[in-house]
Amino acid sequence: MKPKDKRARPRLLNPAAFHLVDALHLDDPLATSLEGDRVLVEEALRRGAGELDLAQRVARRRERALSPPTASSAFGRRGFGLERLRPPDGIGPASMVWEAASAYRETVRQEFTALPDHVRASFAFDKKRSAFDYYLGIRAAYYQAGYDDSAADVFQRIKPAKLLGHDIIGGVHEVFAEQLAGLDRLLDSWSPGLPERIGKEIHQVGGFVPRYIAPKQGEHRGAPVLSNHGFGMAIDIDPGKNPHIKDRDVIEGLKEAIGYDFGATLAQSSRDIPDVDRIAQIHLRAQDASRRLQSWLQQYLPMYREAERTGSIRSSFGDPEIERNMRLLQRIRRFHSLADLESWAKHGIQSIPLYLAAAMAQLKFRWGAAYDHSKDVMHFEIEARERIPPDSKKPRPLDELLRVIAP
Numbered sequence: 001m002k003p004k005d006k007r008a009r010p011r012l013l014n015p016a017a018f019h020l021v022d023a024l025h026l027d028d029p030l031a032t033s034l035e036g037d038r039v040l041v042e043e044a045l046r047r048g049a050g051e052l053d054l055a056q057r058v059a060r061r062r063e064r065a066l067s068p069p070t071a072s073s074a075f076g077r078r079g080f081g082l083e084r085l086r087p088p089d090g091i092g093p094a095s096m097v098w099e100a101a102s103a104y105r106e107t108v109r110q111e112f113t114a115l116p117d118h119v120r121a122s123f124a125f126d127k128k129r130s131a132f133d134y135y136l137g138i139r140a141a142y143y144q145a146g147y148d149d150s151a152a153d154v155f156q157r158i159k160p161a162k163l164l165g166h167d168i169i170g171g172v173h174e175v176f177a178e179q180l181a182g183l184d185r186l187l188d189s190w191s192p193g194l195p196e197r198i199g200k201e202i203h204q205v206g207g208f209v210p211r212y213i214a215p216k217q218g219e220h221r222g223a224p225v226l227s228n229h230g231f232g233m234a235i236d237i238d239p240g241k242n243p244h245i246k247d248r249d250v251i252e253g254l255k256e257a258i259g260y261d262f263g264a265t266l267a268q269s270s271r272d273i274p275d276v277d278r279i280a281q282i283h284l285r286a287q288d289a290s291r292r293l294q295s296w297l298q299q300y301l302p303m304y305r306e307a308e309r310t311g312s313i314r315s316s317f318g319d320p321e322i323e324r325n326m327r328l329l330q331r332i333r334r335f336h337s338l339a340d341l342e343s344w345a346k347h348g349i350q351s352i353p354l355y356l357a358a359a360m361a362q363l364k365f366r367w368g369a370a371y372d373h374s375k376d377v378m379h380f381e382i383e384a385r386e387r388i389p390p391d392s393k394k395p396r397p398l399d400e401l402l403r404v405i406a407p
């Protein structure tokens, strides 16, 4: 059961219509009717289709309906103007799509305007687009992921929150906030005053950001995948000091440089080892990796920086050992700025206090340092789809629907 009242909210054009879409085929009478087209158009808009593409597809769809494949010939479709495709009520594909798109936009605008100010502000980080246009675009990704009403399920439920005295930038989902509520008490039970002491060791905490998952190098990108941050179900602690190590070149470069494989599990989960102990092991290993990386960078980064500054990075360094390390740095450098590397040399790549990682594990948050194929030490999360179940378990890809409308 979801605690929300859908009746009180502005509804989309045809809320039940998308259930029809799976059943629609070109040979269905509904599929070639005006009403059938409208159902498809409304669904495509919710999935983020562009107006022009949609209008062209609807035109092709009607053209096909009027000239079945058996009757087509080499010149059969030529001179088939949009005029002839108008259905009897006179609404051509372009104006039908335009009308549906305006109505959809207006509904979404009302939905956006009704969001709390602090939530609306989170959509304004893209300099090229207005906050509303960004909202309109990313809303389609939630819809494709199965959420009929992302405003009610997610955005309306983003609340301001704190972690050990620090404001969480962007806030978090109320489900996340509830789970986090026991943190101070737990730490205090381990050692009185521990929450305050740990609070002083951290500086910046980020939460809700409506964005996609950061792609890994070489990863195939299909439909957009929303980050748990996009549900307010993740926080990042001091990102500058706890980088996400995810790209293949960086993982392989670091493995060669310091002997740690960030692409493998740091400590296997086992039924015999309590989660908190496993997290403590991971912390120990991440800390060791961080120290080794720091001393490696302190040894080679000054030389690398100088070579990059003088433009001699491609030339030979003579000494094979130096040569090897310069090439490793060059490989890592493609994915991280010089400023990042300098910060890693100074602070390491793991600043999460052990007791914080352990307490978060006890409270059932998943730590990014425990990921199998990458390491995201700054990151603690709850799997959004488990705790905020989508309305449709099946994803609703846009391209599939566009092909149904017209290839």
Ligand SMILES: [Zn+2]
Pocket (backbone or CB within 6 Å): 229, 234, 235, 236, 378, 379, 380
């Ligand atoms: Zn994160």
